[in-house]
Amino acid sequence: MTTISRFAPCAIALVLASYDASPQTSPGPAPVVDGAKTVEKASRSAERDLTKSVAELNELRAQISTEKLPLAQELSALEESVIGLRRDGDKLQRLVDAGALEIATLKAQMKARQDELAYVGSLLDEYARTFETKVGVGELQVCGDAIESAKQATENKTLTPMERFGRQTLFADLTIKRLFDVIGGHRFDGISVDMLGTVLNGQFAMIGPVTLFRADTGVAGVAVAQTGSPNPIVRPLEGDLANSIGTLVASGEGTLPLDPSRGGALKALVQKTNLVHIFVKGGPIMWPLLAASIIALAVVFERVIFLLNEQRKRSPKSLGKFFAAVRKGDLADATSIANKSKDCIVTTLGYALEHRDQSLGHALSYAETRSVKRYRRGIAILDTVITLAPLLGLLGTVTGMMGSFSVIGGELSSPGAITGGISEALIATAFGLVIAICALLPFNYLNNRIDSVETEMLAAGAQLKLLVESRDHSHSPSPIELDLAVTVGGG
Numbered sequence: 323m324t325t326i327s328r329f330a331p332c333a334i335a336l337v338l339a340s341y342d343a344s345p346q347t348s349p350g351p352a353p354v355v356d357g358a359k360t361v362e363k364a365s366r367s368a369e370r371d372l373t374k375s376v377a378e379l380n381e382l383r384a385q386i387s388t389e390k391l392p393l394a395q396e397l398s399a400l401e402e403s404v405i406g407l408r409r410d411g412d413k414l415q416r417l418v419d420a421g422a423l424e425i426a427t428l429k430a431q432m433k434a435r436q437d438e439l440a441y442v443g444s445l446l447d448e449y450a451r452t453f454e455t456k457v458g459v460g461e462l463q464v465c466g467d468a469i470e471s472a473k474q475a476t477e478n479k480t481l482t483p484m485e486r487f488g489r490q491t492l493f494a495d496l497t498i499k500r501l502f503d504v505i506g507g508h509r510f511d512g513i514s515v516d517m518l519g520t521v522l523n524g525q526f527a528m529i530g531p532v533t534l535f536r537a538d539t540g541v542a543g544v545a546v547a548q549t550g551s552p553n554p555i556v557r558p559l560e561g562d563l564a565n566s567i568g569t570l571v572a573s574g575e576g577t578l579p580l581d582p583s584r585g586g587a588l589k590a591l592v593q594k595t596n597l598v599h600i601f602v603k604g605g606p607i608m609w610p611l612l613a614a615s616i617i618a619l620a621v622v623f624e625r626v627i628f629l630l631n632e633q634r635k636r637s638p639k640s641l642g643k644f645f646a647a648v649r650k651g652d653l654a655d656a657t658s659i660a661n662k663s664k665d666c667i668v669t670t671l672g673y674a675l676e677h678r679d680q681s682l683g684h685a686l687s688y689a690e691t692r693s694v695k696r697y698r699r700g701i702a703i704l705d706t707v708i709t710l711a712p713l714l715g716l717l718g719t720v721t722g723m724m725g726s727f728s729v730i731g732g733e734l735s736s737p738g739a740i741t742g743g744i745s746e747a748l749i750a751t752a753f754g755l756v757i758a759i760c761a762l763l764p765f766n767y768l769n770n771r772i773d774s775v776e777t778e779m780l781a782a783g784a785q786l787k788l789l790v791e792s793r794d795h796s797h798s799p800s801p802i803e804l805d806l807a808v809t810v811g812g813g
Contacts, residue, residue: 446490447476453497459533459545460526462552463512468496504528509574514545514556527571534571542568604749607718611753618707618761621700625768635664644668648789666693667779671786682790686783693779697772708761715754722747
């Protein structure tokens with residue numbers, strides 16, 4: 323802008339000079355002298371301006387020459403600065419690229435570590451869930467809380483991954499400690515229940531696959547797991563074996579019988595039951611059932627002996643002689659035969675014949691009733707036992723279930739008591755049904771024999787009545803009557 327402003331007067335003077343020198347279109351001729359002066363004047367002015375402009379141009383050239391080197395130096399410095407900035411930019415870009423690559427690598431490593439942590443966590447979770455089925459009997463009382471905490475670690479969404487993994491590793495440490503504890507046998511305090519559901523405090527001893535228990539009350543035996551309860555049930559042992567197991571559990575030292583079957587023989591020993599154990603487990607209602615069974619057994623034996631004795635006394639010959647004497651009309655001889663005979667039918671007919679004067683029919687009915695009554699003696703007792711035994715069993719069922727429901731309402735952690743009440747109910751019902759069934763068979767047999775004897779008595783009585791009435795009316799007996807008499811007499 324400075325150079326242009328300096329050259330402006332020269333340019334204006336040149337323009338004016340060219341304007342004055344151009345031909346004029348005016349009608350009159352221009353004065354020659356004035357024009358030459360004007361041109362000269364303009365020329366001098368232009369020369370002065372040109373000289374001044376040249377001077378100024380030289381001055382500007384000198385100024386530019388003096389200012390060019392610092393600007394060049396400054397430009398070089400700026401170029402060097404740009405080069406350095408570009409170099410720094412490239413370095414930063416390389417750092418950014420390396421950082422991005424490193425971040426991607428770190429993300430991949432984090433993903434791999436997260437997958438590993440999830441895999442290990444799933445293994446620990448599965449280990450915690452399956453470990454519960456592999457612990458010894460009663461050990462859930464010791465490590466049950468740790469197992470439950472490890473199982474709930476994956477389900478609790480409020481826990482951080484580190485807290486969840488910490489719980490699982492804590493449980494793993496506990497199981498490793500347990501592994502060293504069980505080597506050579508492991509003893510710990512705990513709670514168990516007996517066969518009737520009574521809670522017992524005592525001490526457990528794990529020796530191989532067998533878990534032994536000794537209660538503070540002195541009961542010793544093999545502990546067996548209960549489904550749904552951390553408290554196992556104790557199968558008590560008796561005799562020297564129980565004493566030796568009690569000493570072993572209490573002191574940690576003692577004699578344990580060798581069991582090559584890895585506990586199978588010992589479990590078979592404690593699970594073996596007899597009638598006494600079953601009777602005790604049946605509850606108090608078993609005593610009335612026992613009394614009923616004894617009464618029924620005594621009645622059956624007495625009736626069988628009675629029938630055998632009566633069968634031994636039967637004498638078809640005496641019956642035939644009796645009817646032969648009646649047909650001959652020798653009633654005194656017939657009465658004498660009946661009095662000497664031990665056959666119940668002959669004695670019945672003899673009693674009726676002896677008292678025929680009052681009423682032969684009434685005498686026969688009375689004699690038959692008296693004889694049949696001897697056969698029916700004890701049948702009512704047997705019938706009562708057949709009816710009473712199932713009812714007593716049902717009563718035992720009700721009392722046992724009442725005990726089970728009372729335990730459910732009171733202590734949910736003792737399934738042994740619940741199963742004890744159910745066992746009592748089932749045992750009482752089973753014994754009642756067995757007694758009724760066993761009594762029903764001889765009852766029907768005895769009734770059948772009584773009906774047979776009663777039918778035979780009725781037939782013999784009808785024959786006697788027919789013979790006596792025929793004699794009284796002076797009628798001889800018909801062939802049909804004789805055949806009937808022979809048939810009855812032949813037994």
